[in-house]
Amino acid sequence: MAQVSEFVYRPDDYESEKASNSYLMSVVAVIAGLPLPIINLLATLFFYFGNRKGTFFVRWHCTQALLSQVTVLCMNSAGFAWTISIIFRDATVTNTYVAYMITVVLFNIGEFIATVYAAIVTRKGQHVSFWFFGPLTALICKD
């Protein structure tokens, strides 16, 4: 799910801290923003825009954090809209709904663990690449 590897150069301590903060930002925002999934995306987005002119290592990890947040946001938003329609409109609780919510919670937990792990590893100056989001970031983020 997350692979630690060597980056193209050895980042200094300041860069490692910045890159680690991009993950921490989304973790803190998840705690603060629940149950509104848009909050953690906005926090990551602000951090991304604040660091897009930073060094390659910082930009790379900000982008990866942002991309993983967008995916989780889509899943969470659908779950949120579904729940609202059950509470305020005519939709009912079905097996499909419960299964979707469990799936979303499991993916959120997975993403949360990966984010915390990435925050710790990048703080040590190591490079971590997530499944799918890592290669995608490498494609988007060029030196």
Next chain:
Amino acid sequence: MEKILIQFAVLVISFFGLWFLLSRIDFVDRDQVEKFAAESEQKLGEVILESITLTSEEVNNKKLQAMLDSIKVRLCEGKQLDCSKIKLHLVRNSEVNAFALPDDHLVVFTGLLEYAENAEEVAGVMAHEIGHIEKNHVMKKLTKDIGLSMLFSIAGGEAGGKIARETARTLSSSAFDRDKEAEADAFAVEALSAANIDPQHLSDFFFRLARKHDQPEELVWISTHPDTDERAEKIIQLKKNYTIKPEPIFHTDWKEIQRLVFSYEEDDNDDLGDYDAEADSVVDMTEEVGADTVAVQ
């Protein structure tokens, strides 16, 4: 690029695969939930009706009941609905009002019969309320306004008579949302047309209510059914979709039926003082009635 696409596909497949596999598990036992909901709805209907009939007496005049029943049957037969499930109650109250309660109870106030100019207008109002019943608007509204847990405690008799009365008040004097009113109107036009009753009468009834600038307090149905002008026009529009061969509901004069309502009111007015005193004392005892309901279960 290929690696990204493969990993993306794996991610998507794992998400939907997990969702699909989990959805095979029976988290919500639908049969049990529906059975439980039906039983609770039945008790809820009884408790709310009881709280209404504690303050306003239910009319047991056979002629008047037969008259309302024949309107109900005419409407149900036209639309091929299960007539027996709709429990009709005529309640002595001067308010121009009719409303649906949980478990398919339909309450009509004598004030509506006095205000209506013909049986077709009453049929129009009843068709509208049957629309709320058929579309399950009542339980949806109560669940939204009061909450499911509160409804279960009312049904169980744990919530007490005061809350049951509040629930009755919610249903009798507050509107459904605009979409649900429109849905009930459309149902009414369809049911009336199928029963060969001209929906124009319902439209006229709406117009007449809307024209009343100095509405007396008794005209409750208008306050619970806003935008009457707009809706009356919509009924006329909807009516054009159906071919109707209007046939009168009764061959007797409507005034005769109204005289029956008035005479019933007058008869009862003789001992009205006694009735009210009794009703008041009964209302104070509602908490105990709630406790009895629990005991009955």
